[in-house]
Amino acid sequence: MYQKKLAEDIRCPLEYGLEIFGGKWDSRILCVLAAAAPMRYSELRKEMANITDAVLASSLKKLQNDGMIDRRQYNEIPPRVEYRLTEKGASVIPILQSICHWAGAYHKEDNEHTMKQCQRCDYRA
Numbered sequence: 001m002y003q004k005k006l007a008e009d010i011r012c013p014l015e016y017g018l019e020i021f022g023g024k025w026d027s028r029i030l031c032v033l034a035a036a037a038p039m040r041y042s043e044l045r046k047e048m049a050n051i052t053d054a055v056l057a058s059s060l061k062k063l064q065n066d067g068m069i070d071r072r073q074y075n076e077i078p079p080r081v082e083y084r085l086t087e088k089g090a091s092v093i094p095i096l097q098s099i100c101h102w103a104g105a106y107h108k109e110d111n112e113h114t115m116k117q118c119q120r121c122d123y124r125a
Helices: 013-021 026-036 041-048 053-065 087-091 093-106 116-120
Strands: 069-074 080-085
Touching (some): 026 069, 026 087, 041 053, 041 080
16 A cells, blocks of 8 residues: 655645545545445445546545545345445545536546536536
């Protein structure tokens, strides 16, 4: 796993927020889980479409370590693992929706490649 050479130096709450959900995949994962949680890994992978398994696994682990998502493993055969938002993760969804509302005013939409969750979202208001 990647090890940062410098210690984190977060001096502003905005920096903390962007560190948590500002990555390319993190906000997408949060939005997908907000729309259809709980989800199994394979369901998440299918919804995310163009993410690699390594990046998805790494992003899920990061979000879990940050307290944004919960991973539940059921002792069944075959094993079953589900992901869902925590209370902390759910609290960021209105913020992400606000960003979508803002971006919807300035971003030229490409309906062919827009995520399903974004197509259902009322971000163009």
